[in-house]
Amino acid sequence: MKEIDFNCDVGESYGNFKVGNDEALMPLISSCNIACGFHGGDPLTIEKTVKLALNNNVQIGAHPSYPDLMGFGRRYIQLPIDELQAVVKYQISSLKGITESLGGKLSYVKPHGALYNSIANNEEEAIAVIEAILMLDEDLAIMGLAGSKLENTAQKKNIKFIKEGFADRNYLPNGNLAPRSEEDSVISSVEETVAQILGIVEKGKVKTAEGEIDLYVDSICIHGDNPLAIEILQEVHNLVHQQQLSIKKFTI
Template sequence: MKAKKFIDLNCDMGESYGSWTMGNDAAIMPFVSSVNIACGFHAGDPNIMMKTIYLAIQHGVHIGAHPGYPDLAGFGRRAISMTPKEVYAAVLYQIGALAAIAQARGAKLHHVKPHGALYNLAAKDKVYADAIADAIQALDSSLILYGLSGSELTRAGKDRGLSVFHEVFADRTYQADASLTPRTEPNAILKTVDAAIAQIVRILQTGEVITVSGDALPIEADTICLHGDHEGAAEFAKQIQQQLTDFDISIR
């Protein structure tokens, strides 16, 4: 594989709600090229959505919808029993809401990335992956679908002629089937910036990721996800951007 010379760096944002604050969007925004904005189901609300879109416009960052399960209490990380038809409607509703706010601000959506438990379900379950891809295609087929690299979700997007970005994670570990290690397991998160940077640089230079079992697994990467909902996230984003630049890999 030819080493990557540029990569998209995305971050989940707009996940505050009312007077409750999640993350530090303003501090992270200068270091990323795309943001995935919560659409009010797992987090966010209309005011937060407007504020986050405005912040993204100020920094020239691509705006994406981040639809999830209707689960504010569980932050969208719990599996909710919904039919594929219900998932289709929920995703369409959320993308449409964010698209309307973006349009009112003079901006346009660039992509869609499902959130949390819905993202993980669609990575493995063809039926739900198809429902999400169908919703995106029905609303705006020019939107890019962000999905776990090599997953059912990226396959569903390709099958429908959508542009697809294969997503990899800087701070998550991988299983032998290319899925992410569940957050319930103690080794799910890479604890240091150095470990995260080493993983990302290896992926971009060799097209491989080392799984938790120590095996090298082929993986495709178009975008890297950073998580903005933990302490030190802004410094983490800054260091990753700088380290990638040092390796002659541009963020764009």
């Protein structure tokens, strides 16, 4: 039976502004990416989210962002390299400290939004982020887009790379995600999403407009703000009960 890790972006609420449904998601996933305050995630939300992860035995990753609360970290901001590194170190450190104060362990870093997309392709920024991570803790892994340039950069810089695939996003023939600006970028039915998950896990394949391509991943992301997230994950758990699938934290 194939084993796979499921991750969600969590802890993105900010004060009175609520995002996602972390309490319902946490029992259904094996890893979580916790916002660090720069696109979402005020300190109290972070603290509560770490506790929730620990209570549900969910592996904890940091989810740092460009400093852009108003834009939810979805806009590219060209920071000087030293500032980018400091921004990343600040955020990861805050989450790491809070996690350890509650008896937990920070396992990995998954950059958020525009920063995720940037380091998938921009090697200079990727190296900066990787070096910042390694300065904080040499045992941290970095999670990023499976098949992207980042995979090679990570190998060069000798950091464990967690290959991520997406359950609810359509892929382009070149292995990139269809951009959100395109109509068809998000898969909106539970059935198709689960089919994509099974294709990835069982066959290492994903559909595109021009036929299947290879996709090998260590973890599958379900977007927590997808209104179908809970339903999709419950369906995944049905497959687990039917022994078609096993959910298991990726190892570092």
